[in-house]
Amino acid sequence: MPRYDDAGPGRAEDGFPDPGQEEVRVRRAPTHNVQSAPTHNVQSAPTHNVQSAPWRRVALLVALASMASGCGLAHLSDLNFRVDNRLHFLTPKARSLVHQPITVAWTIGDFTVAAPGSAPPTRDAGYFAVFLDRAPIKPGQTLKAIASGDPTCERDPKCPDKTYLSDHKVFTTTQTHLRIGLITDIPGDHETVQMHSVTVVLLDTAGHRIGESAWELDFRMHRVSTV
DSSP: OOOOOOOOOOOTTTTTOOHHHHHHHHHHHHHHHHHHHHHHHHHHHHHHHHHHHHHHHHHHHHHHHHHEEEEEEESSGGGGOOOOOEEOOOOOOOEEEEOOSSSEEEEEOOOEOOTTSSSSTTEEEEEEEESSOOOOOTTTTOOOGGTEEEEOHHHOTTOHHHHHHHHHTEEEEEESEEEEEEOOOOOOOSEEEEEEEEEEEEEEETTOOEEEEEEEEEEEEOOOOOO
């Protein structure tokens, strides 16, 4: 947590005469002027600083708790405060104009690619989930969250399967590349050239999203429909 230091007490020696001159002034005119300024400066700044620091700490904790609640996180420890540079996209180039079908490729470091169910789940191993033109699932969720609100899928223990996920623009892979055959137009966007995006997140071997890390790539494509 940042430490704040609004003001410190003034230097008693700045702007004051040396001890010899001060003694002469006191003998000539023993008024309140010599004592008033130091007394005011010493008392005001420290009193303000001691009271304000705890208030700022409490306010910051409350703000962090509100952020965690809004993100669907149960604990502040779930928040990821670092920039995750483990994944880098290779193709297509960011915001480049592409044609269907496209292949999205990337590299990943400090992560072991492992198939679902191949080992006990950890934060350092698993596979990839790719989301096309939609938000990813939340940290800790599985891809069953894609079917939330769909009673037919929720009653089927095998749902969502690969076909269901593909129909909802979600893909999984243990490779560092993914070929997407058909990309439909973005609803409500009537531009001739549309901006699409893919978002890659990590899943552990039990299918839960690992942390908050997500990597997004934008690319442009001509509309499929002429309407």
